[in-house]
Amino acid sequence: MLARICPLSVVQGCLTRIERERGRFLHWVPVFLAIGIGVYFQLPVELGRYAYAGLGLLVALLGLVSVRWPWGVGPLVWGVVLVAAGLLLAAARAHYVAAPVLDFRYYGPVEGRIIAVDRSQKDAMRLTLDQVRLTDTALDRVPKKVRISLYGKEPYAPAIGQRVAITAHLSGPNGPVEPGGFDFQRMAWFRGIGAVGYSRNPVVLMARPDGHGVGVQITRLRMALSAWVREILPGETGAFAAAITTGDRSSMSRATLDALRGSNLAHLLAISGLHMGLLTGFVYQAARYLMALSPSVALHRPTKKIAAVLAMLAGAFYLLLSGGNVATERAYIMVATMLIGVLFDRRALSLRAVAMAAVIVLVLHPEALTEPGFQMSFAATTALVSVFGWIGQFRGRFGPRWVQPIMAVVLSSAVAAAATAPVAAAHFNQVSHFGLIANLLSVPLMGMLIMPAAVLAALLGPFGLGWLAIKLMALPIDWIIGVAYHVSSMEGAIGYVAQPPPTALPAVAVGGALIVLLSGREKIVGAALVVIGGVLWTNVDRPPVLISQTGGLVGVLKENGRALSKLKGDGFAASVWLENDGAPLPQSEAYALGAFRGDNGVSRSQIGAASLVHLSGKLGSTQLNEVCGMASLVVMNRYADQSTGECWVIDAEYLRHTGAIALWPELNGWRIETARARQGDRLWTRWQKDQQPWR
Structure with missing residues (x-):
């Protein structure tokens, strides 16, 4: 009977195909880990300790079995092991970052140390405080961090490390504004933010920065550099320069941010793969050219490896300077992985390097899988590596050598835009129709003028001449901002799409991964998943x-x-x-x-x-x-x-x-769906069970 349902030849063919993937199994590791992490975040309830212990035991047993299992099945078992390991990683991370969440509405004095300054959705200054104290609140119920938006008229220039006091309204992080929407509570849980609120009162300085803590010192340096850049380049030009050099966007106006998003140029502000790649690439090439000027060094020293080490050091400094957020950390891991490949005489840009970087990020920050930065970064990088690897065999067939750099810019912009478009549409509900044009007019300036000027500013800074290099950034930055405003204001520049169902984007993502990893006719499986995701998206049922x-x-x-x-x-x-x-x-x-x-x-x-x-x-x-x-x-x-x-x-x-409610009218009443039911009984929602209205 089994032979009729599944002929032996088919089984043998599948096992043979799986065995061929053994040498490329590293490419599949982040896919399996991501599936496990995704399963954890979709669980309706938090598993108990016995369930996690049993799952851990299963991972150990399957790992042992896969080592000794006969030919062909080992990779399959390892896939199951990695899925379970991804789930355990996400659970371990969620428990590790656990911190008190404010379970009542609080109005009164709030005291704490400033660790971050940014701007809210309403363009108000926003402070993130740690070492928090709340009046008449037990220490074990005080959040580790709070975030307060300032709406008072009195101007205030905050400094990292200051201890301040303010009378504010606070409450626990809000849930999704509709069932299945963006879960701010989950994001706040992993960032350690236990309360959010606002104040219209002046901020009182309790103590000047004490200077303790490496993190505070680095943040203070970053904010000082940001202020220095904005002093040299006032207005939106300086705000843009500060954002791409230090990660400080607090001075960017809402209009400029909207223009950059509408023209698909907002990625230029995020210190991520593009900036890290341009910076380390410039340092790498500049170091090699400088060493080539000395024949003795060029002939007797491994200049390529020395340049790779210098580029990694420059990237590490940039990582610290930018605040070390997850997006920048992810970018540095990817770049460092590729440069380590150079040290070991391996291809610097390969799917293996991308896979290793993805594994490292998922192990350190499993929650990054749910964030658009992770999704867009790895979607673009994977697509670029795959496409350029495929066209590598046609080198020299795209016209004269002087045309090839232009073709590379056009092709890379088009591929990256196509790969990230589904992610951007799912998270931001918009598609920039002329984003390719804007990127072609802007990205080359980032690589050829702006990032080299930033490196030059760092080199000239100790001699008091860094301002010269900062000044060189003004014209190309003004050009980019002008392109953003012009493109975003064109008729039909922005298209809007409805929020997809929760299964649509994962189907597209897995399908895209299969298209890259499988070969020959097997790619049809990935293409089918992409089509299924698109069909699910177009048939989304928005709540009446x-x-x-x-x-x-x-x-x-x-x-x-x-x-x-x-x-x-x-x-x-x-x-x-x-x-x-x-x-x-x-x-x-x-x-x-x-x-x-x-x-x-x-x-x-x-x-x-x-x-x-x-x-x-x-x-x-x-x-x-x-x-x-x-x-x-x-x-x-x-x-x-x-x-x-x-x-x-x-x-x-x-x-x-x-929480928020969605309703569908029916013959005998209403069909109801609630935000809390969609969230489930998770670590980041349990505080709401005993929530008190006010204190």
Whole structure:
């Protein structure tokens, strides 16, 4: 019977094919690890210690078996081992970073040390504090880090390491603004941020920077260099230069950031693979050229390996200077892996080097798998290495030598854009139609002028002449900013797409990996997965009704877009909903669609045969009994003082346990999906079970 279902020749053929992959198994390691990590983040509940112990024992047993197993099956068993190991790695990391999360709403004095300064979504200055103290709060409940946005009118120039005090509103990190949306709670958990909030009060300096801690010293140096660069190059030019040299974006205006995103040039700001590659590449080539000037050195010394070491040292310094975030760390690991290949006389740019870098990053930071930076970086690098490896055999067939650099820039920009487009569309809900043009006009300047000028500034800095090199960056940076504004303002420059279902992007990613790793007709399997992911994406079912986690906003999907119940309020939820719909209108325009009618805190809308009423504010909440008899669903942002069986009431107490809600009308009522249910019972959500309203 088994022979009829699966002929022996087919089984033998599969085993033979698997055995051929034994020599290339390193290429598959990050794929299997990523699958395991992805499974961990999709679990509906956190596994217990016995489950993890059993899984660890299974990994050990399968690893032992795979070493002694007969021909052909070993790689398969190792694949299972790596998937389980990826799950265990992610779980271990999640438990390792565990820290208290504020489980009540706090208003009062907050004292702490400044460890980071950036800007919020609303373009307000934002401070991240550690060594936190809260009034009347037990030490074991005080968060390790808090992040506070400053909305006061009083100007303030913060310095890393200062100890400050401020009266602020704090609460635990908010959950997704809709079921299945971006999980800020999970991101904050892995970054150690246990509370977020805001203040309109002045900041009080309690103590000047004490200078203790290597991390604080490096951050202070980075911010000092950023201020020095902005002093030499004022305005947006200096802000751009500071961002690409030190990672400090706190001076970038929202308009410039939007222009860079709309023209697909925002990656120029992130200190990642492009910057690290340009910097280390410039140092590597410059070192080789300088050593070639001395015949004795060029003939008797391994100049290539010396240049590789110098490039790694330059990259390490750049890593420290930029703040050492995960994206920059990932970029340095990739570059260092390739340069180590040079030291051992291996190909510097190969899939093996990319795979090794991916493994190192996933082991150190498993949570990076869920972040767009990791996904875009490795998607672009893998695609570039594969494509240029394939066309390497056609070297010399693309015209004269002077044309080949131009062709390389065009091809690399096109390949990177194609590889990262699905990731950018999934995370940011937009596609830049003219991004290739903008990159062709901008990326060469980064490699030929801006990054070499940055290296020259570092070399001339000790002699007091670094400002000369910084000045050289002004014109090319102004050109890039001008290109960004021009391209992003062109008609049809930006296309918007709806948020895909959770299975779409993983299907596309795995399919793309299989296209790269498999050979011949086997690539059809990967192409089929990519097509399946695209079909899932195009058939996404957006919720007809969305309710914010505060109950202060309701969005109803109509033929002309999602109409909102309020002109103002819950602006972040409104913007995310509209972006996820693929129609990012201003909140005022979404309200003007007219699906809601009423006044004095009472807004009514009709969804098919169902009627919905949104009550907001104190005045609206007093009309619950009056509207309940004429509506099948009432949403309110306050606590219902009385219970009623005449209609379904979703009030602040209900939403405190469910988070944001999505609804689909049905014949016998509503189908409901909550943000908390989609998140599951995980480490980063458990604090909400006993959450208290205020203290």
